[in-house]
Amino acid sequence: MLKHPSYEPELGLGASTNSPLDFSAVDVRLPMLVYISREKSPSCDHQKKAGAMNVQLRVSALLTNAPFIINFDGDHYVNNSKAFRAGICFMLDRREGDNTAFVQFPQRFDDVDPTDRYCNHNRVFFDATLLGLNGIQGPSYVGTGCMFRRVALYGVDPPRWRPDDVKIVDSSTKFGSSASFISSILPAADQERSIMSPPALEESVMADLAHVMTCAYEDGTEWGSDVGWVYNIATEDVVTGFRLHRNGWRSMYCRMEPDAFAGTAPINLTERLYQILRWSGGSLEMFFSRNCPLLAGRRLHPMQRIAYANMTAYPVSSVFLVFYLLFPVIWIFRGQFYIQKPFPTYVLYLVIVIALTELIGMVEIKWAGLTLLDWIRNEQFYIIGATAVYPTAVFHIVLKLFGLKGVSFKLTAKQVASSTSDKFAELYAVQWAPMLIPTMVVIAVNVCAIGASIGKAIVGGWSLMQMADAGLGLVFNAWILVLIYPFALGMIGRWSKRPYILFILFVIAFILIALVDIAIQAMRSGFVRFHFKSSGGATF
Numbered sequence: 056m057l058k059h060p061s062y063e064p065e066l067g068l069g070a071s072t073n074s075p076l077d078f079s080a081v082d083v084r085l086p087m088l089v090y091i092s093r094e095k096s097p098s099c100d101h102q103k104k105a106g107a108m109n110v111q112l113r114v115s116a117l118l119t120n121a122p123f124i125i126n127f128d129g130d131h132y133v134n135n136s137k138a139f140r141a142g143i144c145f146m147l148d149r150r151e152g153d154n155t156a157f158v159q160f161p162q163r164f165d166d167v168d169p170t171d172r173y174c175n176h177n178r179v180f181f182d183a184t185l186l187g188l189n190g191i192q193g194p195s196y197v198g199t200g201c202m203f204r205r206v207a208l209y210g211v212d213p214p215r216w217r218p219d220d221v222k223i224v225d226s227s228t229k230f231g232s233s234a235s236f237i238s239s240i241l242p243a244a245d246q247e248r249s250i251m252s253p254p255a256l257e258e259s260v261m262a263d264l265a266h267v268m269t270c271a272y273e274d275g276t277e278w279g280s281d282v283g284w285v286y287n288i289a290t291e292d293v294v295t296g297f298r299l300h301r302n303g304w305r306s307m308y309c310r311m312e313p314d315a316f317a318g319t320a321p322i323n324l325t326e327r328l329y330q331i332l333r334w335s336g337g338s339l340e341m342f343f344s345r346n347c348p349l350l351a352g353r354r355l356h357p358m359q360r361i362a363y364a365n366m367t368a369y370p371v372s373s374v375f376l377v378f379y380l381l382f383p384v385i386w387i388f389r390g391q392f393y394i395q396k397p398f399p400t401y402v403l404y405l406v407i408v409i410a411l412t413e414l415i416g417m418v419e420i421k422w423a424g425l426t427l428l429d430w431i432r433n434e435q436f437y438i439i440g441a442t443a444v445y446p447t448a449v450f451h452i453v454l455k456l457f458g459l460k461g462v463s464f465k466l467t468a469k470q471v472a473s474s475t476s477d478k479f480a481e482l483y484a485v486q487w488a489p490m491l492i493p494t495m496v497v498i499a500v501n502v503c504a505i506g507a508s509i510g511k512a513i514v515g516g517w518s519l520m521q522m523a524d525a526g527l528g529l530v531f532n533a534w535i536l537v538l539i540y541p542f543a544l545g546m547i548g549r550w551s552k553r554p555y556i557l558f559i560l561f562v563i564a565f566i567l568i569a570l571v572d573i574a575i576q577a578m579r580s581g582f583v584r585f586h587f588k589s590s591g592g593a594t595f
């Protein structure tokens with residue numbers, strides 16, 4: 056803090072008997088590290104991560120006023136030191152550099168099981184969706200592993216949309232009352248190709264720092280709305296990135312080998328579902344707020360607008376999907392198909408559309424360098440989320456729209472300690488939550504449908520047409536079970552160490568239900584009742 060680092064390396068000592076390591080060719084200086092913690096007080100909301108980031112933003116403005124900032128979650132670390140240079144290259148690029156607000160690196164995780172059962176890696180989202188957005192206005196901000204341009208976070212327009220005579224500090228209350236902070240803004244906008252010396256550590260500087268760290272500092276300012284990280288939303292990341300895109304900035308996605316950064320992921324099914332709940336609830340909050348992508352001005356690229364609409368409104372699709380997945384109920388009870396038989400040309404169109412969608416999916420996977428397993432996990436977790444989590448998120452937003460408090464989201468709990476003997480102990484832990492019920496019902500309904508159709512087929516009396524219908528129905532039921540398979544594995548806990556047990560359980564369930572169905576049919580036709588009556592008078 057006292058002296059800006061020079062370019063001259065300071066080499067360490069050579070090897071000796073006391074210290075066997077040779078540092079004679081190593082620059083042994085440590086970079087300046089300043090630990091800060093914002094003020095927390097019962098009288099004001101600390102605004103979680105967004106609040107912490109905004110304090111960092113102000114404090115660092117007074118310390119170094121560095122034009123570029125990189126941010127990580129508490130559970131992430133630097134894996135490849137070259138990432139910093141890569142980010143800066145995008146920022147200083149001649150073509151679009153000046154209009155680039157942030158460079159987003161993918162999130163990578165160390166603690167995930169080899170088959171990525173709960174789709175923690177989210178490869179399709181990172182390596183296909185975010186990479187694809189590079190072709191429009193750039194990836195969304197995902198909260199960690201992201202390099203920012205400082206002035207973009209201040210709500211300043213990108214050069215492309217900024218007239219030369221614009222006043223960057225256009226309102227006296229926008230940034231709060233610190234004169235030192237306000238006077239740091241213009242240099243931050245100018246110094247992007249030079250460096251500035253940090254201030255000497257004097258008492259006045261310390262007083263300024265303490266002032267910008269208080270939680271009352273932001274009262275009556277635009278911090279948390281138009282300046283810095285956005286407040287009052289479960290997913291501050293997507294909305295903070297969105298505000299930058301809406302102002303006309305672009306962003307860049309940067310994937311490198313070895314991975315730039317890495318961190319920890321929740322590997323317990325319930326924790327993972329809570330994480331998805333926070334994301335989907337936050338997304339809907341954004342869609343139904345003044346930060347709705349459909350309300351943005353013309354600086355947001357039309358395709359980027361569609362991408363954001365999809366990224367925020369997606370949980371609504373679950374309402375239709377859950378009904379669809381429960382359709383077999385009608386069939387089990389009535390033994391009839393109520394879905395209208397479509398006419399052949401319509402079926403032809405349907406088949407073509409479905410085939411093309413799958414083909415495009417396949418091409419995207421190949422283009423992004425992903426595997427079939429990454430793709431399947433993605434599909435599976437969409438259905439699992441849509442049954443277990445998204446309905447709760449929709450419920451949350453309905454409560455909110457009626458002015459009620461909504462569902463409360465919790466932070467993602469991480470694996471505590473991994474002993475080498477049982478590395479994925481967490482993976483097999485079953486943790487009860489009401490959220491698990493809807494998906495369990497969907498599994499039960501589809502298992503019953505398969506069992507019942509076996510029963511009906513055995514009793515016989517089916518025409519060829521009925522056989523064909525039931526066959527199609529079975530494909531539907533089986534496909535749903537394939538998609539929900541990781542969830543079912545999660546429910547059997549430690550048994551899922553041997554996944555074939557699940558198949559055995561399914562087969563037993565099918566046979567039992569087939570027998571029950573045969574019994575019920577026999578009862579209906581009077582056979583069982585007759586049998587029981589003659590042998591002792593049991594009544595039903």
Ligand SMILES: O=c1ccn([C@@H]2O[C@H](COP(=O)(O)OP(=O)(O)O[C@H]3O[C@H](CO)[C@@H](O)[C@H](O)[C@H]3O)[C@@H](O)[C@H]2O)c(=O)[nH]1
Nearest residue numbers: 103104107128129130197198199289290292330333466467
């Ligand atoms: O009061 C708080 C709470 C959280 N954090 C930070 O926020 C991070 C995100 O929380 P975490 O529990 O790790 O959630 P994840 O689901 O792993 O996080 C993803 O989703 C969040 C949005 O829901 C983003 O903020 C994260 O960047 C993104 O990695 C943590 O690591 C902390 O560094 C704080 O600084 N202060």
Ligand SMILES: [Mn+2]
Nearest residue numbers: 128130319467
């Ligand atoms: Mn995290």
